[in-house]
Amino acid sequence: MTSCFFNSGIFDTGVKADHPHFRKIKERTNWTHERTLNDGLGHGTFVAGVVASQDGECPGFAPDAEIHTFRVFTNDQVSSVTQASPFHEYSNTTQLPPDH
Numbered sequence: 001m002t003s004c005f006f007n008s009g010i011f012d013t014g015v016k017a018d019h020p021h022f023r024k025i026k027e028r029t030n031w032t033h034e035r036t037l038n039d040g041l042g043h044g045t046f047v048a049g050v051v052a053s054q055d056g057e058c059p060g061f062a063p064d065a066e067i068h069t070f071r072v073f074t075n076d077q078v079s080s081v082t083q084a085s086p087f088h089e090y091s092n093t094t095q096l097p098p099d100h
Contacts, residue, residue, distance in 0.1 A: 008066065012072065036071075
């Protein structure tokens with residue numbers, strides 16, 4: 001999909017900001033009680049890689065996608081309804097650029 005552009009929302013444990021396979025991380029938000037944006041488990045970074053890795057040896061399905069990552073799971077793999085409520089409000093009112 002290198003000729004197409006689209007936004008990708010990753011709802012997981014975050015994405016490592018300085019990972020060499022990503023150049024289009026446009027937004028990183030944290031919706032947990034932990035005071036970090038970093039992915040302490042690596043799971044969210046892995047998921048983002050499946051979608052948008054720009055590694056030549058192992059590209060993602062859409063390497064040109066812009067990544068908007070929402071850290072909704074803690075390093076203990078926990079997410080709660082009280083954390084999700086403000087997130088849903090944010091995601092419903094935030095306008096991401098349209099895909100084209």
